[in-house]
Amino acid sequence: MNIFIPLLVGILIGYLFRTRDMRVDLDVPMSAVLLLMIFFLGVKVGKVSVSTGWLLGSSIVFAVLTIIGSVGVALFLGVRR
Amino acid sequence: MRFVLYVLAALLLGMTIGHFYAPDFGNLYELMLYALIFIIGIDLGMNFRASELRKLGKSALFLPAGTLVGSMLGGLVAALLLGINLRWGLAISAGCGWYSLTGPLIAQYSPVYGALGFLSNLTRELLTVLLYPSLSRRIPAEVAVTIGGATTMDTTLAIMTKFGGREVAVIAFVHGFVLTAVIPFLLPLILGL
Incomplete structure (x- = not known):
């Protein structure tokens, strides 16, 4: 569906x-x-x-890089109040 | 925070039972997913008000757009680093912290990447709780809201209100609200690529 x-x-x-x-x-x-x-x-x-270590390590890599990406683009755009 | 522990317990219990007993639950998983999507739809229908977006002007759309684009760029880099198909990377990162939607949607296509989507977005929510207090002092508090992704309208709203102030609370709520409205439509499109 x-x-x-x-x-x-x-x-x-x-x-x-x-x-x-x-x-x-x-x-x-x-x-x-x-x-x-x-x-x-x-x-x-x-x-x-599936390797638990790979799963946990990859999760942290994704979480950190998506956070850096979001903050980086917001700073680049100069978003202000 | 207690609910996150329940979620982790449910995941670990399921993984243990799946690993040792491999039971066949038929299509119960899909039924639960559709029930969840249906409930999310009711929630959106009851609460979505365009007037709330107008109050904040352009930033109401720019901030979540920046969050989404940045998150997906980060996801692409992560996928390249880890040697994962870019489609999975985009899908995992487009969840913007909404682990309960991202993981199950991706798991329809791949249980392993579904689990990765789930844990990555759960980790993002946990990191938001841990990092927002210090990050909001180093960069503008409203920009720091972006680390929370879609969670800023509910689970991480309290921490943003406490450390960012009441004005940031409104921005955070609308930011999460816009992403919550967009992600359920965007994720299936990415997965269908």
């Missing part, structure tokens, strides 16, 4: 909630679904043989 379908349907339903002044607390369902999904993601990853 295309990822855009549930996204667009959700946006439409959310918009309808807003126009009808209905507030829905999404924290609990979102947290529950997220934890279940992360668990299933872990199961998928666990089935594949």
Whole structure:
């Protein structure tokens, strides 16, 4: 299924909630679904043989370089208040 | 912060069970992903207001655009350094700290790069919490907001408000808000390249 379908349907339903002044607390369902999904993601990853050291090291490289990139471009553009 | 520990525990438990028992859960993972995307959509539909963007003028769009472009440039460099296909590098970095969306979306194509997307973006969120207090004193506090990526509208907003001030809080919220609206559309496009 295309990822855009549930996204667009959700946006439409959310918009309808807003126009009808209905507030829905999404924290609990979102947290529950997220934890279940992360668990299933872990199961998928666990089935594949992958080096934990490579995974952790590469994660840090990506995190640091994406942060440097974001701050660097913002400084280059001279974004100010 | 406690929720991050739950997330890590869920990931480690899943990896352990997957490694030792290799159970077949069918398409439960995909169902959870679509449920999550659906809930994110409802959240966006309930909260997206164009008027909030107008309040901040051009910087409301320039700052998140800079964050996204810079993040993707950093991702390309990381992919080249690590010898990873550039498409994975772009996808991982386009998540801008939104680990709960990036990891699962990429995992549809590759579980290993899904895990890398998840952990990289989780690490970015943790580094934001650790680095923002000192970085906001060395460079303009509103520019330092960019390190948080999409997380600046929720999980890292408190730390930015505390160390950047109330004015930065508004900028941080809108910054994260714009990225949160863009990333769910951008990531599938990159993965479809």
